Amino acid sequence: MKTHGRLPWFAPVDLDPEQRALYDRIAGGPRAAGPQAFPLTDDAGRLNGPFNAMLVSPEVGGTLQEVGAAIRYRSALSAREREIAILEVSRLRRSEFEWYAHERVGRAVGLTGDEVRALQRGEPAPKFSAREAIVRRVAHDALVDRTLADDLLAEAETAIGTRALMDLVSLVGYYDLLALTMAVWRTPLPDGAEPVFASEPKG
8 A cells, every 4th residue: 555654545445434434525525526726636536635644543533524624614704714824824834735735725715826925925915804814813823822812802803703713713723733633644745746835944
């Protein structure tokens, strides 16, 4: 069996029934519907990114993928707001696959090249709306400080509402977990994809 970082890279024929049920939920769920911003599987049907690791522990992995689906498809955040937050987490954690995937999703939902570059470099993005700028600040501070200052919390609740703020905090925690998962298992980029953070200092 081929490897995927530090793990076996499971083809559909390698899976036991519990793993296959999870595979089908991932490969046949909302992530696989419509145009694909990045390939969910390789040509042999093996899952890319963090999804291969989820197959190692199907009960926990199944719960994680359900949380991820809720965050991506059923939250109160707009698609642009969601991708801005994910890219902020990806940059702060230097998560190469997370950035690779969500740069493409972000562009598909309307992020411009200038906006993506500003996110990658940690620079201001003047064309973000007021809501989008708040979303980015919350994602940054929640990840770096592990809390939100009172003034930012109040500003965020006014700007996006408590429900969207809860969704945003959950998003930050979820994508932080995915970044950790992929760092531990050394999840590779798809063939031909170039890393964007390898030569950049952390911090």
